[in-house]
Amino acid sequence: MTARIAIIGAGLAGCMAAGALSQRNHVTLFEECRNCRSFDPIVDVGAPHRLTTVAGVGPGGTTKFWHNGLIVPRTTLFRDWPLRWADLEEHVDHTLQRLGGSGLRAYLTNQARGHDRMLAAGASENVLGPALYYPSRRMNAYRTFVRRTAVHTRYVRISRISQTQEAGWALFGSADGEAQLLGEYDAVIISAGGLRTPALLSEGVLQMAGGGTSRALSNAGRHYEDHPSFFHGIGRLRVPVSQVWSISTQSGAIRIPILEPGSDRFAIYIRPRWQDTAQVVSDKLGMTLSDLRNNPFNINSIGRVISNPDDLIELLGIKLGVPPPGQLFSALVVAESGAEGKISYDDEGRTIRKWLLPPTFVAALSEKVTSALTASGLVDDYKPYDISEMVVRSSAHHSGSSRMANSEDQGVCNSACEVFGAENIFIAGGAVLAGTAYYNTGVLIGSLAFRLVDEICKRFR
Ligand SMILES: Cc1cc2nc3c(=O)[nH]c(=O)nc-3n(C[C@H](O)[C@H](O)[C@H](O)COP(=O)(O)OP(=O)(O)OC[C@H]3O[C@@H](n4cnc5c(N)ncnc54)[C@H](O)[C@@H]3O)c2cc1C
Numbered sequence: 001m002t003a004r005i006a007i008i009g010a011g012l013a014g015c016m017a018a019g020a021l022s023q024r025n026h027v028t029l030f031e032e033c034r035n036c037r038s039f040d041p042i043v044d045v046g047a048p049h050r051l052t053t054v055a056g057v058g059p060g061g062t063t064k065f066w067h068n069g070l071i072v073p074r075t076t077l078f079r080d081w082p083l084r085w086a087d088l089e090e091h092v093d094h095t096l097q098r099l100g101g102s103g104l105r106a107y108l109t110n111q112a113r114g115h116d117r118m119l120a121a122g123a124s125e126n127v128l129g130p131a132l133y134y135p136s137r138r139m140n141a142y143r144t145f146v147r148r149t150a151v152h153t154r155y156v157r158i159s160r161i162s163q164t165q166e167a168g169w170a171l172f173g174s175a176d177g178e179a180q181l182l183g184e185y186d187a188v189i190i191s192a193g194g195l196r197t198p199a200l201l202s203e204g205v206l207q208m209a210g211g212g213t214s215r216a217l218s219n220a221g222r223h224y225e226d227h228p229s230f231f232h233g234i235g236r237l238r239v240p241v242s243q244v245w246s247i248s249t250q251s252g253a254i255r256i257p258i259l260e261p262g263s264d265r266f267a268i269y270i271r272p273r274w275q276d277t278a279q280v281v282s283d284k285l286g287m288t289l290s291d292l293r294n295n296p297f298n299i300n301s302i303g304r305v306i307s308n309p310d311d312l313i314e315l316l317g318i319k320l321g322v323p324p325p326g327q328l329f330s331a332l333v334v335a336e337s338g339a340e341g342k343i344s345y346d347d348e349g350r351t352i353r354k355w356l357l358p359p360t361f362v363a364a365l366s367e368k369v370t371s372a373l374t375a376s377g378l379v380d381d382y383k384p385y386d387i388s389e390m391v392v393r394s395s396a397h398h399s400g401s402s403r404m405a406n407s408e409d410q411g412v413c414n415s416a417c418e419v420f421g422a423e424n425i426f427i428a429g430g431a432v433l434a435g436t437a438y439y440n441t442g443v444l445i446g447s448l449a450f451r452l453v454d455e456i457c458k459r460f461r
Contacts, residue, residue, distance in 0.1 A: 002026060003460035006171055006185040008158045011061020012141045013429035014191035016449040019145035032057050032157045040351050047355045053394035055193050059142035068138040070100050071130050072107055073439040074264060081434045082406045082415040088447045095446030100135040101251045107133060110249045114256040117247055121239040124377040129259040129267050135252040161188060163209040187424040187456060194398025195353055197431035199345035201402055214421030216408035223403050224341035226355060227395035227438060229334040232369050234273055235382030237327045241272050260372045264437035266335035266365060268373060273328035333369055336437050343401055362390050397441045399430035417452045428452055
């Protein structure tokens with residue numbers, strides 16, 4: 001049977017699922033708009049002062065901005081998930097191939113090389129974490145997975161999903177204010193990002209036949225997480241920074257973080273000293289280098305990098321293999337949220353995020369970060385900043401807000417990503433993740449999207 005499948009949201013998960021499903025099914029991909037503003041204007045409530053965040057809109061979603069850094073989490077992450085590492089492994093391999101150009105085996109080989117390099121620099125084995133792998137070319141999910149496929153893309157914002165008498169689903173939405181019926185589908189994948197997916201699962205938006213409801217829907221919006229990150233201090237390594245900062249591989253570069261032994265609550269990345277000169281510079285640096293990776297021959301991007309010494313040094317190190325000089329380093333920390341947030345959505349088109357990060361969050365981690373660095377075997381001298389100087393940033397890893405769980409009391413969908421009590425309504429993307437510790441979410445998002453593709457193909461065989 002060729003199924004009619006609607007996918008809501010052309011971000012990372014939506015595009016990966018759309019491209020793969022279109023080989024055997026009629027796939028319509030709904031994206032809010034083609035050329036709207038780049039950022040979703042997010043209103044932060046309850047977040048620390050000076051924190052900013054973004055989510056992307058338009059084809060590619062948040063991958064219009066992402067750095068494409070890929071981490072394969074340790075298998076212990078799945079202890080509290082409704083599925084195991086073994087359920088995901090083949091999909092992780094496939095995701096790495098599609099997003100990073102080489103599979104799991106190459107990732108693990110490079111990771112082992114990275115660990116050897118850290119050990120040779122004097123690191124203790126029990127502090128070394130999984131590799132963060134940056135492929136040399138950043139992907140925009142829409143360009144990579146959807147262009148040149150049979151997927152039909154429609155630029156409409158979806159506002160309602162209603163079950164039909166024939167046990168299918170009707171989608172409503174509008175590009176110009178007036179809601180209209182857009183079509184009927186056998187299955188719907190909601191992949192509208194971690195901040196928007198719960199809005200599409202809320203009362204009055206997801207409408208079951210006969211006015212029925214699912215208890216699980218009351219969990220939509222709960223369990224929201226992001227990864228707070230901040231520069232924690234400066235120090236001197238026992239070896240040149242270039243030896244442990246970024247390690248070139250055939251298809252990109254890897255970075256090995258320092259972890260607290262036996263825990264994945266936070267990771268510390270060694271950075272050349274000048275990279276934390278100011279929060280503003282670091283934000284700008286991320287964006288500028290991402291632009292350059294995406295458009296290597298764009299004169300504006302090149303000009304911006306050349307005019308900023310910090311950008312230039314990172315560029316020389318990553319792209320051209322020129323090592324940063326000296327032994328001084330900054331410690332960049334990426335952490336687990338450690339708090340359950342609540343998100344909500346407002347009808348006027350603003351996304352409101354309630355990220356309930358406690359005010360004492362940084363202070364609670366700070367001593368552990370210093371101890372982990374001191375025990376790492378790599379550091380000669382280290383001085384954390386004053387707590388008041390540590391500015392927490394959002395990593396824009398909006399996740400967990402419609403998470404998978406073992407039962408409808410604990411989450412929104414089951415381990416096949418199907419919403420409890422709503423047959424053939426599936427979730428993909430950051431929203432579905434059942435806890436991420438400190439890990440970047442891209443590999444998990446991709447693996448679950450490919451696993452969902454297999455599930456749907458089996459169901460509509
Ligand atoms: C600067 C930056 C750097 C990052 N770096 C990394 C990194 O190195 N590694 C990593 O793993 N992750 C990184 N991320 C995070 C990563 O980009 C996101 O986790 C990922 O893109 C989320 O994918 P998604 O499919 O859940 O949602 P998104 O990619 O956000 O896509 C959601 C899409 O749904 C659309 N949509 C929403 N509501 C509707 C509606 N009602 N109707 C129609 N369409 C709708 C939106 O317009 C959007 O296009 C980074 C993010 C940022 C901002």
